[in-house]
Amino acid sequence: MLIGVGRCPHCSIASPNLLRVWSDGWGSHGDGWATYRCNTCDSIVSILLSWKQGQREMSAIQLWPDAKEAHEDIPEPARTYLQQAYETLHAPDAAAVMAGSAVDAMLKFKGLEKGSLYARIDQALKENILTQGMADWAHSVRLGSNRPRHADNEAPHVSTDEAEQSVEFAEALGSFLFVLTAKINRGIEAAAKASA
Numbered sequence: 570m571l572i573g574v575g576r577c578p579h580c581s582i583a584s585p586n587l588l589r590v591w592s593d594g595w596g597s598h599g600d601g602w603a604t605y606r607c608n609t610c611d612s613i614v615s616i617l618l619s620w621k622q623g624q625r626e627m628s629a630i631q632l633w634p635d636a637k638e639a640h641e642d643i644p645e646p647a648r649t650y651l652q653q654a655y656e657t658l659h660a661p662d663a664a665a666v667m668a669g670s671a672v673d674a675m676l677k678f679k680g681l682e683k684g685s686l687y688a689r690i691d692q693a694l695k696e697n698i699l700t701q702g703m704a705d706w707a708h709s710v711r712l713g714s715n716r717p718r719h720a721d722n723e724a725p726h727v728s729t730d731e732a733e734q735s736v737e738f739a740e741a742l743g744s745f746l747f748v749l750t751a752k753i754n755r756g757i758e759a760a761a762k763a764s765a
């Protein structure tokens with residue numbers, strides 16, 4: 570029994586059904602690497618395991634790739650929306666809606682509160698909060714697609730690719746607006762302290 574893997578790092582399904590495809594044949598106890606295939610998305614995860622003699626369970630110490638976590642420099646509620654977008658990638662409609670909410674919350678945090686999400690994106694470009702490239706990207710991805718939200722009759726769903734692109738954009742925008750800025754500010758502070 571393998572314990573300690575909350576979600577598949579590829580498709581984010583909770584309590585993934587993982588089938589072992591390889592292990593490095595470490596001895597009767599100790600730590601060792603093994604690879605598993607997720608039964609939901611067929612992707613491979615490498616796991617560093619700890620196993621003690623007499624125990625039925627092997628615990629995962631480290632995963633590669635690792636499960637995604639929304640960066641702590643992203644303000645709430647955007648951070649929680651982004652985290653939920655990561656965790657619902659196996660359910661594309663939900664992930665696209667959450668990615669849209671994350672972007673919306675990020676722009677509201679920057680003081681852009683009027684109108685729709687797309688009006689906010691245009692305003693952010695005007696105020697030089699976004700670059701032209703970020704704004705073009707935002708308009709080209711289906712952020713918080715209206716199709717699942719309003720149960721569109723013709724095309725009610727977002728594809729997996731579309732959801733992944735939305736989540737990727739929300740993540741990039743969070744890095745651009747908050748993570749990078751916080752890193753730069755910490756760098757400036759550290760440099761000032763070092764030269765004081």
Ligand SMILES: [Zn+2]
Pocket residue numbers: 577578579580581582585607608609610611612
């Ligand atoms: Zn998976």
